[in-house]
Amino acid sequence: MFTYRELTPEEYPLAPREVEGSEVYTPENSRIVAAFDEKGEIISTFTVFYCAHLEPMWIRPDHRNSPTILRRMADAMKRTLRTIGAVNAYTVVLNTTPVLARYAKFFGAKPVDGTLYLWKE
Helix, strand or coil: CCEEEECCHHHHHHCCCCCCCHHHCCCCCEEEEEEECCCCCEEEEEEEECCEECCCCCCCHHHCCCHHHHHHHHHHHHHHHHHCCCCCEECCCCCCCHHHHHHHHHCCCCCCCCCCCCCCC
């Protein structure tokens, strides 16, 4: 019979780190649920990773061509992310708003391969 429960902070080193990116999971930035076999060994994990989500970016129309505003907004946001301990942040750029893709690249963001899914309760 298997048991299922959340790992304690002391158990985080037991979680397999085979999945790319899982090396950054810590008790401060994630919660890990594990399945254990009869011997108490982990046979599965499922992680919720706390990740900042940046949205929306807005600039008044008469100032939208200012690289200075973009640069200073990016610097201010990076400072804010550091104060909350965020090691990364996601943003969604719709295909219908290519100008926002240019902003994201200006800020140093890179597209992520894959498809974004939303899990709703």
